[in-house]
Structures are given as C-alpha cells and as structure tokens.
Amino acid sequence: MSNSSTQFEPKIIAFCCYYCAYSAADLAGSMRLQYPANVRLIEMPCTGKTDVRVLLEAFENGADGVYVAGCLEGDCHFLKGNLRAKKRVQYAKKLLDEIGIGGERLEMFNLASSMGPRFAEIAREFTEKIRQLGPNPLKKHNTCSQEEAKEKNVS
Incomplete structure (x- = not known):
C-alpha cells in the first residue's frame, strides 16, 4: 500500500432512520463498540425522506462515501419509507456511475x-x-476550482 492511501481518511455521511439505524448506532456507542470516527450520522425521521438530490449534494460537498441506513424491510415505522429510500438509492447509484463518481x-x-x-x-x-x-x-x-479562484483574486 502506498503512503498516500494510508493517509487518506474518507469522509462518510450516514443518513440514519431515527427508529432503527440511529438507535442501532446509539446502542453501538452504549456497548462501546469501535467504529470509525469519520462516519458522520445524520438522523432522519425516516429514510423515505432521503431525496436523491440530498444524496448527490453530499458528494458535491465533499463526502467520499454515503450510506442510507433504515429499518428492516417490512418493519418501517412509516410502512414503506425504507422501500422508497431503496429505490432512490438505486437511482442515485446509476446517476453517480453516469457522472463518473461511481455508484x-x-x-x-x-x-x-x-x-x-x-x-x-x-x-x-x-x-x-x-x-x-x-x-x-x-x-x-473542487480543489482546481478553488486554486483558480485564488489566482484570479491575486492578479
């Protein structure tokens, strides 16, 4: 493994259902289970509220990886929210492949x-x-764009 890959710590966003996945994360903390500190949890009332636009914006804003964690299929507190989320995630994965980020x-x-x-x-x-x-x-x-903007401000 190269030195640069060992230094890379990914920024990960986890959109978590309040009733199940967020509670599981809380339980993991209570049990003192270790998981990477670079995973940022976003509590959602239901994963069915996770919009494709929000998933894509997470990448635009610098996330290296994103996951949506919801209730078990068939056990959604809002009946079919996690099934809607699953379809949106599948659609967003296709978009990410098309634009070169990778589903x-x-x-x-x-x-x-x-x-x-x-x-x-x-x-x-x-x-x-x-x-x-x-x-x-x-x-x-984004780094190139920021460097270009700095050059324009300097000259």
Whole structure:
C-alpha cells in the first residue's frame, strides 16, 4: 500500500432512520463498540425522506462515501419509507456511475434498533471500502476550482 492511501481518511455521511439505524448506532456507542470516527450520522425521521438530490449534494460537498441506513424491510415505522429510500438509492447509484463518481460509493443498509454490533460492522466495512476506492473524484475538481479562484483574486 502506498503512503498516500494510508493517509487518506474518507469522509462518510450516514443518513440514519431515527427508529432503527440511529438507535442501532446509539446502542453501538452504549456497548462501546469501535467504529470509525469519520462516519458522520445524520438522523432522519425516516429514510423515505432521503431525496436523491440530498444524496448527490453530499458528494458535491465533499463526502467520499454515503450510506442510507433504515429499518428492516417490512418493519418501517412509516410502512414503506425504507422501500422508497431503496429505490432512490438505486437511482442515485446509476446517476453517480453516469457522472463518473461511481455508484459503489453509495449504499443502503437495513437494520433493527437492536443491531448495534452490525451498525459498527457496517461503518467499519464501508469505511474500508471507500478507503480502497480513494477520494471522491469531485474533490480534485473542487480543489482546481478553488486554486483558480485564488489566482484570479491575486492578479
């Protein structure tokens, strides 16, 4: 492994259902289970409220990986919210492939509130997957744009 890849720590956003996945994350913390600190949790009333635009904006704003974690299929507190989220994630994955970011940087997971160890495992596995993929390709583009803007301000 090269030195640059060992230094790369991905920025990961996890959109978590309040009733299940967020509770599983809370349980993981209560159990003192270790998972990467670079996973940022965003509590959602239901994953069905996660819009494709929000998923794409997470990448635009510098996330290297994003996952949506909802209730187990068939156990959504809002009946079919997690099924709507699953379709939106699948659609967003196709868009990410089309624009060159890569759909593999976005995933959907289903958890029960009692699955704290599984939440920690998902966080570790997803972080490692994104670490292997490297930084979000948009970051290079954004860095160039920022450098160009600085040059324009200097001259």
